[in-house]
Amino acid sequence: MWEFVVRFVHTFAAIYWFGSVMFVNADVGPALLRCDPATQSEAGDRIARQAVRITRPFALTTIVLGVVLGTVFGPIKSWNDLVGAPYGIYYVVALVLSIAVYLIGQLFTARAALSVAGTPEAERALAVRRVIVLSGIELAGFVAILACMVLMHFAEERATSALALATAVV
Secondary structure: OHHHHHHHHHHHHHHHHHHHHHHHHHHHHHHHHOOOHHHHHHHHHHHHHHHHHHHHHHHHHHHHHHHHHHHOOOOOOOHHHHHOOHHHHHHHHHHHHHHHHHHHHHHHHHHHHHHOOOOOHHHHHHHHHHHHHHHHHHHHHHHHHHHHHHHHHHHHHHHHHHHHHHHHHO
8 A cells, every 4th residue: 555655656746847847848938938028037937936846845756755666665675686687777777867857957957947037138038948958958867767667667577577487487
């Protein structure tokens, strides 16, 4: 039961985190580019503050519960499980990518978004484009993380099948 709850919350938080970045990249940024500089400043500032405040906990929840799923409820029980099996390798890559995407979002994308309002009018559209590019980098990271999740699933499934076959032979 607890594994189901943790997996559900992890998945929900990950969808929210990914969806928020996608929404900024595909919808909010391009819409702001069509606005006048004053609207870009006011709306951009309000959206950026709200997004940073709300998205950060979802991102951290995703990462922390991913660690719980891999260790408490998953096959990672020792150092050898991390480096000696395909699941562990994909797990480490996904974890590193998740932390990297989080840091890019907090250190670069969020700061760029929060700076739009203070950017001189003549440069404001460029500042919005910078946010779109940075959120696009985050999206590329999410695609790589998703690929690791799929590979982890198949690695775990293959290991389970091999264990079942070995048990049946014995």
